[in-house]
Amino acid sequence: MKTFLVCFISLLVGLVIGYFVEMIHAGYQLASTLSLLKECELAESGDHAFKAYQHESKPVAIYALSQDLATLQDAQQLVDDPTSSFRLEVARRMMFVHARLAKLDYGTNQVSDALQCAQAAGSRFSSITNETTLSDLVAKFDQKGVY
Numbered sequence: 589m590k591t592f593l594v595c596f597i598s599l600l601v602g603l604v605i606g607y608f609v610e611m612i613h614a615g616y617q618l619a620s621t622l623s624l625l626k627e628c629e630l631a632e633s634g635d636h637a638f639k640a641y642q643h644e645s646k647p648v649a650i651y652a653l654s655q656d657l658a659t660l661q662d663a664q665q666l667v668d669d670p671t672s673s674f675r676l677e678v679a680r681r682m683m684f685v686h687a688r689l690a691k692l693d694y695g696t697n698q699v700s701d702a703l704q705c706a707q708a709a710g711s712r713f714s715s716i717t718n719e720t721t722l723s724d725l726v727a728k729f730d731q732k733g734v735y
Contacts, residue, residue, distance in 0.1 A: 623674070626663055626666065627674070629659065629663075630659060630660065630663055630678070630681070633655065633656045633659040633660075634656055634681060634735045635735065636652060636656070637649075637652040637653050637655065637656035637685070637735070638733075638735035640652035640653070641653060641688055641692075641730075641735075642730070646692050646695055646696050647696075649688075649692055650689060650692050650693070650696075653685050653688055653689050653692070654689070656681075656685055657682065657685045657686070657689070660678050660681055660682045660685065661682070663678050664678050664679070664682070681735070682708075683708075683709050684709075684726070684729060684734070684735065686705045686706070686708040686709035687705070687706070687709035687725065687726045688726055688730075689701075689702075689705040690702045690703075690705035690706035690709060691723055691726050693705060694723075
């Protein structure tokens with residue numbers, strides 16, 4: 589009887605431990621899947637905004653870039669680790685979106701908006717000191733098709 593009770597309790601403990609281990613594993617799988625979906629959403633948003641920036645009128649391009657910036661800001665809130673590659677990629681993309689918005693805003697004489705965006709981009713790039721530097725940097729990456 590005692591052996592039966594020990595076996596039954598061991599089986600029960602094993603099942604409980606196995607259940608919790610599987611739940612933890614399923615949680616990691618779900619987090620990984622959600623991360624992949626967010627990365628796909630960001631890629632699609634960035635691609636759409638970059639194409640609008642290259643081929644559409646300035647107001648349409650500004651709108652598309654603003655939407656991409658909002659998507660990036662939402663994604664930035666998801667990751668706590670400042671050294672994660674995902675967060676660094678989001679920060680890089682935000683810098684370019686701000687720089688492109690500044691370039692477009694200068695082109696539409698929205699100087700205050702342009703200065704605000706240039707300052708946001710420049711705070712991430714210490715080499716950006718004026719509008720010319722910003723335009724040159726953006727032009728280099730635009731030529732290479734980097735969004």
